[in-house]
Amino acid sequence: MKTSNAFKETIKAYLDKRASEDELFAVTYQKENKNLDECCNYVVQCAKEGKCEGYDPTEVFGWAVHYYDEDDIKNIKPINCRVVVNQAVELTEEDKALAKKQAMDLVIEESKEEAKKNLSETIELSEEDIQAAKNQAIEKIASDQKEKLVAKAAKKKPTAEVEQIDLFE
Structure with a gap:
């Protein structure tokens, strides 16, 4: 699966915000052996292994942070699936x-x-x-x-x- 832009941007926005607020995570987030595509693949893998069809955002973002925290998480292969990201749209x-x-x-x-x-x-x-x-x-x-x-x-x-x-x- 090539992750959707909405999914990647949602994960990236969370990680960027977290890095701006947490100096220790900011260092972890800059690891050269880690990247956003593999992070998203890891999140999808965790979701698939959990066998649920929906997850709380804190759990999803926790997987993303965990990916950057752990050096032994690597070479995560893409999974063919569809990811839905809820985004509220307010109409006037x-x-x-x-x-x-x-x-x-x-x-x-x-x-x-x-x-x-x-x-x-x-x-x-x-x-x-x-x-x-x-x-x-x-x-x-x-x-x-x-x-x-x-x-x-x-x-x-x-x-x-x-x-x-x-x-x-």
Whole structure:
């Protein structure tokens, strides 16, 4: 496995911070026979050996520090796996409103396209009648869909957090 940038950066940020706050670890962290890629491989190996699907960050970071502390930990081979790093993303109310609007616009456009397709395949009228019927149907479907989405968004209650299974809970 070539470790993901998010995983490497998370481990590196922790180790850098620890080194800036702990002079003894700062010396250990500079060992020439140690490197971040192998450290990440060691962390993944520890996680795999633990046979859990998620770990507390303190445990994960503890493995990273342990890798640098112990000189006999070396030649750690990469493991083919996927690592998930939880990173909270805070959206502003404006961002949330914009995302909702974009989602609604997308659903409306998809509904219009579906209505156009369905209408063009099933109705046998004059061109003028077809166009008028299409326009009326499209507007009705779009309006109904928008009303449903608005009602659904208004009724939607916050859902419980979904449990992520990963190295960082």
